[in-house]
Amino acid sequence: MERNKVRYEIIEGMPTGVDILKLRKSVGWREIDVASMEKGLANSLYSVFVVINKEVIGVARVVGDGSTCFYLQDVIVKPAYQKLGIGVAMMEKIMEYISKNTSLGATVDLMSVKGKEAFYEKFGFRKRPSESFSHGMFQILDSK
Numbered sequence: 001m002e003r004n005k006v007r008y009e010i011i012e013g014m015p016t017g018v019d020i021l022k023l024r025k026s027v028g029w030r031e032i033d034v035a036s037m038e039k040g041l042a043n044s045l046y047s048v049f050v051v052i053n054k055e056v057i058g059v060a061r062v063v064g065d066g067s068t069c070f071y072l073q074d075v076i077v078k079p080a081y082q083k084l085g086i087g088v089a090m091m092e093k094i095m096e097y098i099s100k101n102t103s104l105g106a107t108v109d110l111m112s113v114k115g116k117e118a119f120y121e122k123f124g125f126r127k128r129p130s131e132s133f134s135h136g137m138f139q140i141l142d143s144k
Contacts, residue, residue, distance in 0.1 A: 006084045008052045010093065014041045015049040019056040023076040027113075030140075045070070045101075048093045050077070050086050057081045060090040067103045072110035091123050111138060 017037035024032070032040075041047070045066050050058035058077040064070040072094060077087045098108055112120055117127055128136045 046097045070108045
């Protein structure tokens with residue numbers, strides 16, 4: 001595929017845990033150990049990743065129950081390749097998968113990095129709080 005003069009391959013499937021950890025590091029996200037990442041990948045519903053010159057430069061994956069709730073996780077494009085349409089191409093694949101697998105009334109959630117909300121709004125996501133929904137909440141476990 002080629003968008004904005006950048007040739008890349010978008011692959012439906014799971015990249016390696018090491019590949020995702022490299023991408024997470026490239027955007028400054030917190031570290032996760034490889035075994036935990038691999039376990040998470042094995043339990044994911046769907047994933048796409050993007051390769052340029054044999055290097056994984058982007059990933060997006062879906063977790064959830066496969067019918068009533070879906071969560072977008074690890075939507076990442078390596079900084080040097082951002083704003084070239086690669087994230088849009090991955091999200092188009094993700095949303096196509098979700099549209100084929102959701103039930104009526106299903107929820108699709110994500111946690112956007114601050115300042116990237118407009119990117120997700122293009123795909124029908126809404127900011128919280130809104131008239132109908134209060135603030136979203138989360139918890140990060142730093143120790144056992």
